Amino acid sequence: MTNMLFEHTTLGQRVLFGTGKAAHHVVTELDRLGASRPMVIAAPPEQALAETATAGTTASLWWDEVVQHVPVEVADRARTAVAEHDIDALISVGGGSTTGLAKAIALSTGIPIIAVPTTYAGSEATDVWGMTEERTKTTGVDPRVLPVAVVYDAHLSATLPVGLSVASGLNGMAHCVDSLWAPRADPINQALALEGARALNLALRGIVADPDDIEAREQALYGCYLAAVAFASAGSGLHHKICHVLGGTFDLPHAQTHATVLPYVLALNAPAVPELATRLATALGQGLAEGQDPAVGAVYALNVLRETVEAPTRLSDYGFTAEGISEAVERVLAAAPASNPVAVTEENITALLTEALTGVTPSPAALTTA
Incomplete structure:
Protein backbone atom coordinates (compact mmCIF):
# COMPACT_ATOMS: atom_id res chain seq x y z
CA MET A 1 0.00 0.00 0.00
CA ALA A 158 -10.51 -29.85 23.28
CA THR A 159 -13.84 -31.68 23.47
CA LEU A 160 -15.00 -30.15 20.17
CA PRO A 161 -15.12 -33.00 17.61
CA VAL A 162 -12.65 -32.80 14.77
CA GLY A 163 -15.30 -32.14 12.12
CA LEU A 164 -16.79 -29.25 14.06
CA SER A 165 -13.31 -27.97 14.90
CA VAL A 166 -12.53 -27.81 11.20
CA ALA A 167 -15.76 -26.06 10.27
CA SER A 168 -15.44 -23.63 13.17
CA GLY A 169 -11.78 -22.93 12.38
CA LEU A 170 -12.64 -22.23 8.75
CA ASN A 171 -15.33 -19.87 10.01
CA GLY A 172 -12.46 -18.05 11.70
CA MET A 173 -10.47 -18.25 8.46
CA ALA A 174 -13.41 -16.57 6.72
CA HIS A 175 -13.03 -13.63 9.10
CA CYS A 176 -9.40 -13.40 7.98
CA VAL A 177 -10.13 -13.53 4.26
CA ASP A 178 -13.11 -11.18 4.37
CA SER A 179 -11.10 -8.67 6.40
CA LEU A 180 -8.57 -8.28 3.59
CA TRP A 181 -11.04 -6.26 1.50
CA ALA A 182 -14.09 -5.54 3.67
CA PRO A 183 -15.48 -1.96 3.67
CA ARG A 184 -13.11 -0.68 6.39
CA ALA A 185 -10.07 -2.81 5.56
CA ASP A 186 -6.77 -1.17 6.46
CA PRO A 187 -3.13 -2.27 6.83
CA ILE A 188 -3.52 -3.05 10.54
CA ASN A 189 -6.45 -5.42 10.26
CA GLN A 190 -4.96 -6.94 7.11
CA ALA A 191 -1.83 -7.76 9.12
CA LEU A 192 -3.92 -9.26 11.93
CA ALA A 193 -5.96 -11.25 9.41
CA LEU A 194 -2.91 -12.71 7.70
CA GLU A 195 -1.32 -13.73 11.00
CA GLY A 196 -4.65 -15.23 12.03
CA ALA A 197 -4.77 -17.19 8.77
CA ARG A 198 -1.24 -18.47 9.33
CA ALA A 199 -2.08 -19.64 12.86
CA LEU A 200 -5.38 -21.26 11.85
CA ASN A 201 -3.77 -23.06 8.92
CA LEU A 202 -1.25 -24.71 11.24
CA ALA A 203 -3.75 -25.25 14.05
CA LEU A 204 -6.37 -27.03 11.96
CA ARG A 205 -3.78 -29.35 10.46
CA GLY A 206 -2.53 -30.11 13.96
CA ILE A 207 -6.01 -30.79 15.35
CA VAL A 208 -6.83 -33.17 12.51
CA ALA A 209 -3.53 -35.00 12.99
CA ASP A 210 -4.08 -35.25 16.77
CA PRO A 211 -7.37 -34.01 18.27
CA ASP A 212 -5.74 -34.02 21.72
CA ASP A 213 -2.93 -31.67 20.68
CA ILE A 214 -3.42 -28.84 23.18
CA GLU A 215 -0.83 -26.63 21.51
CA ALA A 216 -2.79 -26.84 18.25
CA ARG A 217 -5.98 -26.02 20.16
CA GLU A 218 -4.26 -22.99 21.70
CA GLN A 219 -3.09 -21.85 18.27
CA ALA A 220 -6.64 -22.19 16.98
CA LEU A 221 -7.93 -19.91 19.74
CA TYR A 222 -5.13 -17.44 19.07
CA GLY A 223 -5.87 -17.46 15.35
CA CYS A 224 -9.62 -17.10 15.72
CA TYR A 225 -9.13 -14.18 18.11
CA LEU A 226 -6.88 -12.32 15.66
CA ALA A 227 -9.35 -13.09 12.88
CA ALA A 228 -12.24 -11.67 14.86
CA VAL A 229 -10.33 -8.54 15.86
CA ALA A 230 -9.54 -7.93 12.20
CA PHE A 231 -13.16 -8.55 11.23
CA ALA A 232 -14.48 -6.20 13.93
CA SER A 233 -12.30 -3.45 12.49
CA ALA A 234 -12.73 -4.16 8.77
CA GLY A 235 -16.47 -4.79 8.80
CA SER A 236 -18.62 -7.35 7.08
CA GLY A 237 -17.57 -8.15 3.53
CA LEU A 238 -19.26 -10.10 0.75
CA HIS A 239 -18.55 -13.50 2.27
CA HIS A 240 -20.39 -12.68 5.47
CA LYS A 241 -23.30 -11.10 3.62
CA ILE A 242 -23.74 -14.32 1.64
CA CYS A 243 -23.53 -16.52 4.72
CA HIS A 244 -25.96 -14.36 6.69
CA VAL A 245 -28.49 -14.85 3.90
CA LEU A 246 -27.91 -18.60 3.77
CA GLY A 247 -28.15 -18.89 7.56
CA GLY A 248 -30.98 -16.49 8.31
CA THR A 249 -33.22 -17.27 5.35
CA PHE A 250 -32.49 -20.95 4.76
CA ASP A 251 -31.42 -21.95 8.31
CA LEU A 252 -28.14 -23.46 7.18
CA PRO A 253 -25.64 -24.28 9.96
CA HIS A 254 -23.34 -21.34 10.63
CA ALA A 255 -19.83 -22.79 10.69
CA GLN A 256 -20.34 -25.33 7.92
CA THR A 257 -21.83 -22.68 5.65
CA HIS A 258 -18.85 -20.37 6.16
CA ALA A 259 -16.42 -23.22 5.56
CA THR A 260 -18.17 -24.20 2.33
CA VAL A 261 -18.68 -20.75 0.80
CA LEU A 262 -15.26 -19.28 1.64
CA PRO A 263 -13.15 -20.57 -1.29
CA TYR A 264 -15.73 -19.42 -3.82
CA VAL A 265 -15.69 -15.86 -2.50
CA LEU A 266 -11.91 -15.97 -2.53
CA ALA A 267 -11.98 -17.20 -6.13
CA LEU A 268 -14.26 -14.33 -7.09
CA ASN A 269 -12.29 -11.54 -5.40
CA ALA A 270 -8.65 -12.64 -5.52
CA PRO A 271 -8.02 -11.72 -9.20
CA ALA A 272 -8.75 -8.07 -8.35
CA VAL A 273 -6.30 -7.93 -5.42
CA PRO A 274 -3.11 -9.75 -6.51
CA GLU A 275 -0.89 -8.34 -3.73
CA LEU A 276 -3.27 -9.52 -1.02
CA ALA A 277 -3.74 -12.85 -2.78
CA THR A 278 0.04 -13.33 -2.75
CA ARG A 279 0.27 -12.56 0.95
CA LEU A 280 -2.64 -14.89 1.75
CA ALA A 281 -1.09 -17.77 -0.19
CA THR A 282 2.12 -17.29 1.79
CA ALA A 283 0.23 -17.16 5.10
CA LEU A 284 -1.40 -20.47 4.17
CA GLY A 285 1.99 -22.04 3.63
CA GLN A 286 1.96 -22.09 -0.16
CA GLY A 287 4.34 -19.48 -1.52
CA LEU A 288 3.79 -18.69 -5.19
CA ALA A 289 5.87 -20.40 -7.84
CA GLU A 290 7.70 -18.11 -10.25
CA GLY A 291 5.19 -16.64 -12.66
CA GLN A 292 2.20 -18.17 -10.89
CA ASP A 293 -0.99 -16.12 -10.93
CA PRO A 294 -1.57 -14.82 -7.36
CA ALA A 295 -5.32 -15.54 -7.42
CA VAL A 296 -4.75 -19.10 -8.57
CA GLY A 297 -2.07 -19.51 -5.90
CA ALA A 298 -4.29 -18.22 -3.09
CA VAL A 299 -7.25 -20.39 -4.06
CA TYR A 300 -4.94 -23.39 -4.45
CA ALA A 301 -3.48 -22.80 -0.97
CA LEU A 302 -6.94 -22.70 0.59
CA ASN A 303 -8.04 -25.76 -1.38
CA VAL A 304 -4.99 -27.69 -0.14
CA LEU A 305 -5.89 -26.85 3.46
CA ARG A 306 -9.53 -27.79 2.96
CA GLU A 307 -8.60 -31.11 1.39
CA THR A 308 -6.09 -31.86 4.13
CA VAL A 309 -8.59 -31.27 6.93
CA GLU A 310 -11.56 -32.77 5.03
CA ALA A 311 -13.58 -29.56 5.19
CA PRO A 312 -17.23 -29.26 4.17
CA THR A 313 -17.54 -28.80 0.40
CA ARG A 314 -21.23 -28.75 -0.62
CA LEU A 315 -24.13 -26.61 0.53
CA SER A 316 -26.41 -29.41 -0.61
CA ASP A 317 -25.15 -31.45 2.35
CA TYR A 318 -26.80 -28.93 4.69
CA GLY A 319 -30.21 -28.58 3.09
CA PHE A 320 -29.66 -25.88 0.47
CA THR A 321 -31.21 -26.60 -2.93
CA ALA A 322 -31.10 -25.17 -6.44
CA GLU A 323 -34.60 -23.82 -5.87
CA GLY A 324 -33.23 -21.45 -3.23
CA ILE A 325 -30.55 -19.86 -5.40
CA SER A 326 -32.74 -17.21 -7.01
CA GLU A 327 -34.01 -15.83 -3.68
CA ALA A 328 -30.53 -16.03 -2.16
CA VAL A 329 -29.03 -14.08 -5.07
CA GLU A 330 -31.67 -11.37 -4.72
CA ARG A 331 -30.98 -11.00 -1.02
CA VAL A 332 -27.19 -11.04 -1.47
CA LEU A 333 -27.32 -8.36 -4.14
CA ALA A 334 -29.30 -6.15 -1.77
CA ALA A 335 -26.75 -6.59 1.02
CA ALA A 336 -23.40 -6.78 -0.82
CA PRO A 337 -20.95 -3.98 0.02
CA ALA A 338 -20.28 -1.56 -2.84
CA SER A 339 -16.57 -1.70 -2.03
CA ASN A 340 -16.18 -5.39 -2.92
CA PRO A 341 -13.08 -5.78 -5.11
CA VAL A 342 -15.14 -7.33 -7.92
CA ALA A 343 -18.48 -5.84 -8.98
CA VAL A 344 -21.23 -8.08 -7.60
CA THR A 345 -23.74 -9.13 -10.24
CA GLU A 346 -26.65 -11.51 -10.55
CA GLU A 347 -24.51 -13.63 -12.86
CA ASN A 348 -21.45 -14.07 -10.68
CA ILE A 349 -23.38 -14.61 -7.43
CA THR A 350 -25.60 -17.17 -9.18
CA ALA A 351 -22.47 -18.93 -10.44
CA LEU A 352 -20.88 -18.78 -7.00
CA LEU A 353 -23.87 -20.29 -5.21
CA THR A 354 -24.38 -22.90 -7.92
CA GLU A 355 -20.79 -24.08 -7.56
CA ALA A 356 -20.96 -24.02 -3.75
CA LEU A 357 -24.20 -26.02 -3.88
CA THR A 358 -22.60 -28.94 -5.68
CA GLY A 359 -19.00 -28.62 -4.51
CA VAL A 360 -17.33 -27.83 -7.83
CA THR A 361 -13.62 -27.22 -7.23
CA PRO A 362 -13.25 -23.44 -6.72
CA SER A 363 -11.38 -21.69 -9.51
CA PRO A 364 -10.82 -17.95 -10.10
CA ALA A 365 -11.33 -18.36 -13.85
CA ALA A 366 -14.73 -20.00 -13.41
CA LEU A 367 -16.23 -17.16 -11.40
CA THR A 368 -14.56 -14.16 -12.99
CA THR A 369 -15.64 -15.20 -16.48
CA ALA A 370 -19.14 -16.38 -15.57
Whole structure:
Protein backbone atom coordinates (compact mmCIF):
# COMPACT_ATOMS: atom_id res chain seq x y z
CA MET A 1 0.00 0.00 0.00
CA THR A 2 1.64 3.23 -1.15
CA ASN A 3 -0.84 5.68 0.32
CA MET A 4 -0.70 5.16 4.08
CA LEU A 5 -3.89 7.06 4.83
CA PHE A 6 -6.54 5.29 6.88
CA GLU A 7 -8.58 5.40 10.08
CA HIS A 8 -8.41 2.41 12.41
CA THR A 9 -10.43 1.70 15.55
CA THR A 10 -9.20 -0.76 18.17
CA LEU A 11 -11.91 -2.13 20.43
CA GLY A 12 -11.30 -2.11 24.17
CA GLN A 13 -11.54 -5.57 25.67
CA ARG A 14 -9.76 -7.65 28.30
CA VAL A 15 -8.52 -11.01 26.98
CA LEU A 16 -7.31 -13.78 29.28
CA PHE A 17 -5.53 -16.81 27.83
CA GLY A 18 -4.65 -19.80 29.95
CA THR A 19 -5.22 -23.51 29.52
CA GLY A 20 -6.96 -24.82 32.64
CA LYS A 21 -7.46 -21.31 33.98
CA ALA A 22 -11.05 -20.58 32.90
CA ALA A 23 -12.72 -20.85 36.30
CA HIS A 24 -10.08 -18.67 37.94
CA HIS A 25 -10.35 -16.04 35.24
CA VAL A 26 -14.16 -15.97 35.37
CA VAL A 27 -14.09 -15.37 39.13
CA THR A 28 -11.46 -12.67 38.68
CA GLU A 29 -13.54 -10.88 36.07
CA LEU A 30 -16.74 -11.01 38.12
CA ASP A 31 -14.84 -9.48 41.02
CA ARG A 32 -13.41 -6.79 38.75
CA LEU A 33 -16.91 -5.95 37.54
CA GLY A 34 -18.36 -6.03 41.05
CA ALA A 35 -21.01 -8.46 39.78
CA SER A 36 -22.73 -10.90 42.12
CA ARG A 37 -25.83 -12.05 40.20
CA PRO A 38 -24.55 -13.58 36.95
CA MET A 39 -26.54 -15.56 34.43
CA VAL A 40 -24.68 -18.45 32.79
CA ILE A 41 -25.73 -19.07 29.19
CA ALA A 42 -24.87 -22.52 27.85
CA ALA A 43 -26.67 -24.91 25.53
CA PRO A 44 -27.31 -28.41 26.93
CA PRO A 45 -24.31 -29.97 25.13
CA GLU A 46 -22.03 -27.39 26.81
CA GLN A 47 -23.52 -27.81 30.29
CA ALA A 48 -20.54 -29.75 31.66
CA LEU A 49 -18.05 -27.30 30.12
CA ALA A 50 -19.98 -24.40 31.63
CA GLU A 51 -19.88 -26.02 35.05
CA THR A 52 -16.10 -26.37 34.72
CA ALA A 53 -15.67 -22.79 33.53
CA THR A 54 -17.80 -21.35 36.33
CA ALA A 55 -16.57 -23.49 39.21
CA GLY A 56 -16.31 -21.18 42.20
CA THR A 57 -19.05 -18.93 40.80
CA THR A 58 -22.62 -18.93 42.10
CA ALA A 59 -25.00 -18.21 39.25
CA SER A 60 -28.34 -16.56 39.87
CA LEU A 61 -29.71 -18.18 36.71
CA TRP A 62 -28.70 -20.86 34.22
CA TRP A 63 -30.08 -20.43 30.71
CA ASP A 64 -29.91 -23.26 28.16
CA GLU A 65 -32.28 -22.18 25.37
CA VAL A 66 -29.71 -21.42 22.68
CA VAL A 67 -30.68 -21.45 18.99
CA GLN A 68 -28.43 -20.70 16.03
CA HIS A 69 -28.90 -17.35 14.29
CA VAL A 70 -30.59 -16.05 17.51
CA PRO A 71 -34.33 -15.96 16.74
CA VAL A 72 -35.89 -12.77 18.11
CA GLU A 73 -38.39 -14.70 20.22
CA VAL A 74 -35.58 -16.58 22.00
CA ALA A 75 -33.79 -13.32 22.73
CA ASP A 76 -37.01 -11.84 24.12
CA ARG A 77 -37.52 -14.75 26.51
CA ALA A 78 -33.95 -14.49 27.76
CA ARG A 79 -34.28 -10.73 28.27
CA THR A 80 -37.42 -11.26 30.32
CA ALA A 81 -35.63 -13.79 32.53
CA VAL A 82 -32.72 -11.39 33.02
CA ALA A 83 -35.07 -8.69 34.27
CA GLU A 84 -36.94 -11.06 36.57
CA HIS A 85 -33.70 -12.23 38.24
CA ASP A 86 -32.01 -8.83 38.40
CA ILE A 87 -28.98 -10.18 36.54
CA ASP A 88 -25.85 -7.99 36.60
CA ALA A 89 -23.46 -10.03 34.41
CA LEU A 90 -23.73 -12.54 31.57
CA ILE A 91 -21.35 -15.49 31.30
CA SER A 92 -21.61 -17.17 27.90
CA VAL A 93 -19.98 -20.57 27.56
CA GLY A 94 -20.16 -22.07 24.08
CA GLY A 95 -19.90 -21.16 20.44
CA GLY A 96 -21.17 -18.34 18.28
CA SER A 97 -24.86 -18.99 18.96
CA THR A 98 -24.30 -18.77 22.72
CA THR A 99 -22.26 -15.60 22.43
CA GLY A 100 -24.86 -14.26 20.02
CA LEU A 101 -27.65 -14.70 22.55
CA ALA A 102 -25.60 -12.92 25.21
CA LYS A 103 -25.08 -10.07 22.77
CA ALA A 104 -28.79 -9.86 22.03
CA ILE A 105 -29.45 -9.48 25.75
CA ALA A 106 -26.69 -6.91 26.18
CA LEU A 107 -27.94 -4.92 23.20
CA SER A 108 -31.09 -3.90 25.06
CA THR A 109 -29.86 -4.06 28.66
CA GLY A 110 -26.20 -3.01 28.63
CA ILE A 111 -25.35 -5.89 30.99
CA PRO A 112 -21.63 -6.79 30.64
CA ILE A 113 -20.63 -10.08 29.02
CA ILE A 114 -17.83 -12.42 30.04
CA ALA A 115 -17.42 -14.70 27.02
CA VAL A 116 -15.91 -18.16 27.39
CA PRO A 117 -15.63 -19.59 23.87
CA THR A 118 -15.56 -23.34 23.27
CA THR A 119 -15.30 -23.05 19.46
CA TYR A 120 -13.32 -20.94 17.02
CA ALA A 121 -16.17 -18.75 15.78
CA GLY A 122 -14.67 -15.48 17.06
CA SER A 123 -17.93 -13.71 17.87
CA GLU A 124 -16.56 -12.98 21.33
CA ALA A 125 -14.07 -10.42 19.96
CA THR A 126 -16.49 -8.32 17.91
CA ASP A 127 -19.13 -5.68 18.58
CA VAL A 128 -21.36 -7.21 15.90
CA TRP A 129 -24.76 -8.63 16.82
CA GLY A 130 -27.23 -10.63 14.75
CA MET A 131 -30.81 -11.77 15.18
CA THR A 132 -33.27 -13.53 12.90
CA GLU A 133 -36.94 -12.75 12.40
CA GLU A 134 -39.23 -14.06 9.65
CA ARG A 135 -36.40 -15.70 7.69
CA THR A 136 -34.30 -12.54 7.65
CA LYS A 137 -31.10 -12.20 9.65
CA THR A 138 -30.37 -8.64 10.69
CA THR A 139 -26.93 -7.63 11.92
CA GLY A 140 -25.62 -4.45 13.45
CA VAL A 141 -22.74 -2.92 15.36
CA ASP A 142 -23.08 -1.63 18.92
CA PRO A 143 -20.44 -1.17 21.66
CA ARG A 144 -22.82 -2.61 24.27
CA VAL A 145 -22.54 -6.10 22.77
CA LEU A 146 -18.74 -6.33 22.86
CA PRO A 147 -17.87 -8.69 25.73
CA VAL A 148 -15.92 -6.82 28.39
CA ALA A 149 -13.75 -9.90 28.85
CA VAL A 150 -12.91 -13.03 26.89
CA VAL A 151 -11.62 -16.13 28.66
CA TYR A 152 -9.75 -18.56 26.39
CA ASP A 153 -9.01 -22.04 27.74
CA ALA A 154 -7.91 -24.73 25.28
CA HIS A 155 -9.18 -27.48 27.58
CA LEU A 156 -12.73 -26.27 26.92
CA SER A 157 -12.33 -26.50 23.14
CA ALA A 158 -10.51 -29.85 23.28
CA THR A 159 -13.84 -31.68 23.47
CA LEU A 160 -15.00 -30.15 20.17
CA PRO A 161 -15.12 -33.00 17.61
CA VAL A 162 -12.65 -32.80 14.77
CA GLY A 163 -15.30 -32.14 12.12
CA LEU A 164 -16.79 -29.25 14.06
CA SER A 165 -13.31 -27.97 14.90
CA VAL A 166 -12.53 -27.81 11.20
CA ALA A 167 -15.76 -26.06 10.27
CA SER A 168 -15.44 -23.63 13.17
CA GLY A 169 -11.78 -22.93 12.38
CA LEU A 170 -12.64 -22.23 8.75
CA ASN A 171 -15.33 -19.87 10.01
CA GLY A 172 -12.46 -18.05 11.70
CA MET A 173 -10.47 -18.25 8.46
CA ALA A 174 -13.41 -16.57 6.72
CA HIS A 175 -13.03 -13.63 9.10
CA CYS A 176 -9.40 -13.40 7.98
CA VAL A 177 -10.13 -13.53 4.26
CA ASP A 178 -13.11 -11.18 4.37
CA SER A 179 -11.10 -8.67 6.40
CA LEU A 180 -8.57 -8.28 3.59
CA TRP A 181 -11.04 -6.26 1.50
CA ALA A 182 -14.09 -5.54 3.67
CA PRO A 183 -15.48 -1.96 3.67
CA ARG A 184 -13.11 -0.68 6.39
CA ALA A 185 -10.07 -2.81 5.56
CA ASP A 186 -6.77 -1.17 6.46
CA PRO A 187 -3.13 -2.27 6.83
CA ILE A 188 -3.52 -3.05 10.54
CA ASN A 189 -6.45 -5.42 10.26
CA GLN A 190 -4.96 -6.94 7.11
CA ALA A 191 -1.83 -7.76 9.12
CA LEU A 192 -3.92 -9.26 11.93
CA ALA A 193 -5.96 -11.25 9.41
CA LEU A 194 -2.91 -12.71 7.70
CA GLU A 195 -1.32 -13.73 11.00
CA GLY A 196 -4.65 -15.23 12.03
CA ALA A 197 -4.77 -17.19 8.77
CA ARG A 198 -1.24 -18.47 9.33
CA ALA A 199 -2.08 -19.64 12.86
CA LEU A 200 -5.38 -21.26 11.85
CA ASN A 201 -3.77 -23.06 8.92
CA LEU A 202 -1.25 -24.71 11.24
CA ALA A 203 -3.75 -25.25 14.05
CA LEU A 204 -6.37 -27.03 11.96
CA ARG A 205 -3.78 -29.35 10.46
CA GLY A 206 -2.53 -30.11 13.96
CA ILE A 207 -6.01 -30.79 15.35
CA VAL A 208 -6.83 -33.17 12.51
CA ALA A 209 -3.53 -35.00 12.99
CA ASP A 210 -4.08 -35.25 16.77
CA PRO A 211 -7.37 -34.01 18.27
CA ASP A 212 -5.74 -34.02 21.72
CA ASP A 213 -2.93 -31.67 20.68
CA ILE A 214 -3.42 -28.84 23.18
CA GLU A 215 -0.83 -26.63 21.51
CA ALA A 216 -2.79 -26.84 18.25
CA ARG A 217 -5.98 -26.02 20.16
CA GLU A 218 -4.26 -22.99 21.70
CA GLN A 219 -3.09 -21.85 18.27
CA ALA A 220 -6.64 -22.19 16.98
CA LEU A 221 -7.93 -19.91 19.74
CA TYR A 222 -5.13 -17.44 19.07
CA GLY A 223 -5.87 -17.46 15.35
CA CYS A 224 -9.62 -17.10 15.72
CA TYR A 225 -9.13 -14.18 18.11
CA LEU A 226 -6.88 -12.32 15.66
CA ALA A 227 -9.35 -13.09 12.88
CA ALA A 228 -12.24 -11.67 14.86
CA VAL A 229 -10.33 -8.54 15.86
CA ALA A 230 -9.54 -7.93 12.20
CA PHE A 231 -13.16 -8.55 11.23
CA ALA A 232 -14.48 -6.20 13.93
CA SER A 233 -12.30 -3.45 12.49
CA ALA A 234 -12.73 -4.16 8.77
CA GLY A 235 -16.47 -4.79 8.80
CA SER A 236 -18.62 -7.35 7.08
CA GLY A 237 -17.57 -8.15 3.53
CA LEU A 238 -19.26 -10.10 0.75
CA HIS A 239 -18.55 -13.50 2.27
CA HIS A 240 -20.39 -12.68 5.47
CA LYS A 241 -23.30 -11.10 3.62
CA ILE A 242 -23.74 -14.32 1.64
CA CYS A 243 -23.53 -16.52 4.72
CA HIS A 244 -25.96 -14.36 6.69
CA VAL A 245 -28.49 -14.85 3.90
CA LEU A 246 -27.91 -18.60 3.77
CA GLY A 247 -28.15 -18.89 7.56
CA GLY A 248 -30.98 -16.49 8.31
CA THR A 249 -33.22 -17.27 5.35
CA PHE A 250 -32.49 -20.95 4.76
CA ASP A 251 -31.42 -21.95 8.31
CA LEU A 252 -28.14 -23.46 7.18
CA PRO A 253 -25.64 -24.28 9.96
CA HIS A 254 -23.34 -21.34 10.63
CA ALA A 255 -19.83 -22.79 10.69
CA GLN A 256 -20.34 -25.33 7.92
CA THR A 257 -21.83 -22.68 5.65
CA HIS A 258 -18.85 -20.37 6.16
CA ALA A 259 -16.42 -23.22 5.56
CA THR A 260 -18.17 -24.20 2.33
CA VAL A 261 -18.68 -20.75 0.80
CA LEU A 262 -15.26 -19.28 1.64
CA PRO A 263 -13.15 -20.57 -1.29
CA TYR A 264 -15.73 -19.42 -3.82
CA VAL A 265 -15.69 -15.86 -2.50
CA LEU A 266 -11.91 -15.97 -2.53
CA ALA A 267 -11.98 -17.20 -6.13
CA LEU A 268 -14.26 -14.33 -7.09
CA ASN A 269 -12.29 -11.54 -5.40
CA ALA A 270 -8.65 -12.64 -5.52
CA PRO A 271 -8.02 -11.72 -9.20
CA ALA A 272 -8.75 -8.07 -8.35
CA VAL A 273 -6.30 -7.93 -5.42
CA PRO A 274 -3.11 -9.75 -6.51
CA GLU A 275 -0.89 -8.34 -3.73
CA LEU A 276 -3.27 -9.52 -1.02
CA ALA A 277 -3.74 -12.85 -2.78
CA THR A 278 0.04 -13.33 -2.75
CA ARG A 279 0.27 -12.56 0.95
CA LEU A 280 -2.64 -14.89 1.75
CA ALA A 281 -1.09 -17.77 -0.19
CA THR A 282 2.12 -17.29 1.79
CA ALA A 283 0.23 -17.16 5.10
CA LEU A 284 -1.40 -20.47 4.17
CA GLY A 285 1.99 -22.04 3.63
CA GLN A 286 1.96 -22.09 -0.16
CA GLY A 287 4.34 -19.48 -1.52
CA LEU A 288 3.79 -18.69 -5.19
CA ALA A 289 5.87 -20.40 -7.84
CA GLU A 290 7.70 -18.11 -10.25
CA GLY A 291 5.19 -16.64 -12.66
CA GLN A 292 2.20 -18.17 -10.89
CA ASP A 293 -0.99 -16.12 -10.93
CA PRO A 294 -1.57 -14.82 -7.36
CA ALA A 295 -5.32 -15.54 -7.42
CA VAL A 296 -4.75 -19.10 -8.57
CA GLY A 297 -2.07 -19.51 -5.90
CA ALA A 298 -4.29 -18.22 -3.09
CA VAL A 299 -7.25 -20.39 -4.06
CA TYR A 300 -4.94 -23.39 -4.45
CA ALA A 301 -3.48 -22.80 -0.97
CA LEU A 302 -6.94 -22.70 0.59
CA ASN A 303 -8.04 -25.76 -1.38
CA VAL A 304 -4.99 -27.69 -0.14
CA LEU A 305 -5.89 -26.85 3.46
CA ARG A 306 -9.53 -27.79 2.96
CA GLU A 307 -8.60 -31.11 1.39
CA THR A 308 -6.09 -31.86 4.13
CA VAL A 309 -8.59 -31.27 6.93
CA GLU A 310 -11.56 -32.77 5.03
CA ALA A 311 -13.58 -29.56 5.19
CA PRO A 312 -17.23 -29.26 4.17
CA THR A 313 -17.54 -28.80 0.40
CA ARG A 314 -21.23 -28.75 -0.62
CA LEU A 315 -24.13 -26.61 0.53
CA SER A 316 -26.41 -29.41 -0.61
CA ASP A 317 -25.15 -31.45 2.35
CA TYR A 318 -26.80 -28.93 4.69
CA GLY A 319 -30.21 -28.58 3.09
CA PHE A 320 -29.66 -25.88 0.47
CA THR A 321 -31.21 -26.60 -2.93
CA ALA A 322 -31.10 -25.17 -6.44
CA GLU A 323 -34.60 -23.82 -5.87
CA GLY A 324 -33.23 -21.45 -3.23
CA ILE A 325 -30.55 -19.86 -5.40
CA SER A 326 -32.74 -17.21 -7.01
CA GLU A 327 -34.01 -15.83 -3.68
CA ALA A 328 -30.53 -16.03 -2.16
CA VAL A 329 -29.03 -14.08 -5.07
CA GLU A 330 -31.67 -11.37 -4.72
CA ARG A 331 -30.98 -11.00 -1.02
CA VAL A 332 -27.19 -11.04 -1.47
CA LEU A 333 -27.32 -8.36 -4.14
CA ALA A 334 -29.30 -6.15 -1.77
CA ALA A 335 -26.75 -6.59 1.02
CA ALA A 336 -23.40 -6.78 -0.82
CA PRO A 337 -20.95 -3.98 0.02
CA ALA A 338 -20.28 -1.56 -2.84
CA SER A 339 -16.57 -1.70 -2.03
CA ASN A 340 -16.18 -5.39 -2.92
CA PRO A 341 -13.08 -5.78 -5.11
CA VAL A 342 -15.14 -7.33 -7.92
CA ALA A 343 -18.48 -5.84 -8.98
CA VAL A 344 -21.23 -8.08 -7.60
CA THR A 345 -23.74 -9.13 -10.24
CA GLU A 346 -26.65 -11.51 -10.55
CA GLU A 347 -24.51 -13.63 -12.86
CA ASN A 348 -21.45 -14.07 -10.68
CA ILE A 349 -23.38 -14.61 -7.43
CA THR A 350 -25.60 -17.17 -9.18
CA ALA A 351 -22.47 -18.93 -10.44
CA LEU A 352 -20.88 -18.78 -7.00
CA LEU A 353 -23.87 -20.29 -5.21
CA THR A 354 -24.38 -22.90 -7.92
CA GLU A 355 -20.79 -24.08 -7.56
CA ALA A 356 -20.96 -24.02 -3.75
CA LEU A 357 -24.20 -26.02 -3.88
CA THR A 358 -22.60 -28.94 -5.68
CA GLY A 359 -19.00 -28.62 -4.51
CA VAL A 360 -17.33 -27.83 -7.83
CA THR A 361 -13.62 -27.22 -7.23
CA PRO A 362 -13.25 -23.44 -6.72
CA SER A 363 -11.38 -21.69 -9.51
CA PRO A 364 -10.82 -17.95 -10.10
CA ALA A 365 -11.33 -18.36 -13.85
CA ALA A 366 -14.73 -20.00 -13.41
CA LEU A 367 -16.23 -17.16 -11.40
CA THR A 368 -14.56 -14.16 -12.99
CA THR A 369 -15.64 -15.20 -16.48
CA ALA A 370 -19.14 -16.38 -15.57
